[in-house]
Amino acid sequence: MVWSLVATALRWLAAHPWVPIVLLLIAAAAGGVWVHRRREAARWNRVREQGLRYEMPQIDALHHRQFEEAVRDLMRRDGCPEAIQVGGAGDNGADVKATDPYGRRWVIQCKHRSAGLAGSAVGTPDLHVLNGTGRPVHNGDVIVLVTNGRFTDKAVAFARSQRLHLVDRHLLARWAAGSTPLWELLNAVPSPAVPPPGPEPCRGRDGVRKPLERHTGRLPGPRARTLPLAGCSHSSLPPSHPPRPPTTSPEPARGPWCSPSSPDSCSAPEGWVLHGR
Structure with a gap:
C-alpha cells in the first residue's frame, strides 16, 4: 500500500x-x-x-528580573559582549556575570527597590552572601552589588573592609544615563588581568630594548644621566595607539607595560619616555 x-x-x-x-x-x-x-x-x-541609556524612573518601574537584564545590557554596552543574566534559584548570589575587555571577571548582584530611595536599604546580610560566593564560587575579580536604592552605613563599612564594590542610586544614575564604563566610575578596581595591545617596544641606539622610566630627568643607578632616545616619546607613537586602561592610582601604573623582572617586554604608554644609558 x-x-x-x-x-x-x-x-x-x-x-x-x-x-x-x-x-x-x-x-x-x-x-x-x-x-x-x-x-x-x-x-x-x-x-x-x-546607545543604551536608562533614566531612573524607567529603572524604578522595572520588575526585579528586568532590572537584572538592564544591568546585563549596560555591561554589554560597556564592552562585555558575553555578559549574561544568571539570577534565579540557586544563583549563589550572582545575578549578572561578565568579563570586561581587560580580562577581569565581574560578579554582580542586583537589588531592585520599586520605591527607590524610599525603599528599604540594602544591608550586610546580602553582602555576606555575595562576599562568600563572589570569589570562591564564581571566581570573580570584581564583586559588585547594584541597587536603585541605598545602602546602610554598616553595609558600606563591610563592603570597604572586604573589597566589595557598591553601586547605589546616585552612581547607578550616572552609569545608566551616560556612556562611561562602570570600571571607570568605581574606585580601587583591580588592575587589568591582560595587557591591552600596544606598539612595538622602543629600542636604544644599540638596538637593544630599554626599560621605561618616568620622565623625571634621571635614570636609575649611580651614573644617572638623561638620554632620551629618538622615536620613543608618546608623540612619536602611531595614531592608532590605544589609550591606557583606566587606573585608580594617581600615577600611571608600570604594569602591565613594563615588568622590573622582564625589561625586554617594555612598551611606551602615554606620558612615558624611554631612556638609555
Missing part, C-alpha cells in the same frame, strides 16, 4: 516537474527571509547596546 502511494506520487511529480522547483524556490525564499531577520535583529541589538 505504501509503495503504491509512493509510486503514484513519483508519477505525478514526473508529470508536473515544475512543482518541486516551485517548492525549492519557496523554501529558499523563506530561508533567506529568516537569515535576513536574524541579521537585522543582531544589528539592532548592537545599536541598542551601544
Whole structure:
C-alpha cells in the first residue's frame, strides 16, 4: 500500500516537474527571509547596546528580573559582549556575570527597590552572601552589588573592609544615563588581568630594548644621566595607539607595560619616555 502511494506520487511529480522547483524556490525564499531577520535583529541589538541609556524612573518601574537584564545590557554596552543574566534559584548570589575587555571577571548582584530611595536599604546580610560566593564560587575579580536604592552605613563599612564594590542610586544614575564604563566610575578596581595591545617596544641606539622610566630627568643607578632616545616619546607613537586602561592610582601604573623582572617586554604608554644609558 505504501509503495503504491509512493509510486503514484513519483508519477505525478514526473508529470508536473515544475512543482518541486516551485517548492525549492519557496523554501529558499523563506530561508533567506529568516537569515535576513536574524541579521537585522543582531544589528539592532548592537545599536541598542551601544546607545543604551536608562533614566531612573524607567529603572524604578522595572520588575526585579528586568532590572537584572538592564544591568546585563549596560555591561554589554560597556564592552562585555558575553555578559549574561544568571539570577534565579540557586544563583549563589550572582545575578549578572561578565568579563570586561581587560580580562577581569565581574560578579554582580542586583537589588531592585520599586520605591527607590524610599525603599528599604540594602544591608550586610546580602553582602555576606555575595562576599562568600563572589570569589570562591564564581571566581570573580570584581564583586559588585547594584541597587536603585541605598545602602546602610554598616553595609558600606563591610563592603570597604572586604573589597566589595557598591553601586547605589546616585552612581547607578550616572552609569545608566551616560556612556562611561562602570570600571571607570568605581574606585580601587583591580588592575587589568591582560595587557591591552600596544606598539612595538622602543629600542636604544644599540638596538637593544630599554626599560621605561618616568620622565623625571634621571635614570636609575649611580651614573644617572638623561638620554632620551629618538622615536620613543608618546608623540612619536602611531595614531592608532590605544589609550591606557583606566587606573585608580594617581600615577600611571608600570604594569602591565613594563615588568622590573622582564625589561625586554617594555612598551611606551602615554606620558612615558624611554631612556638609555
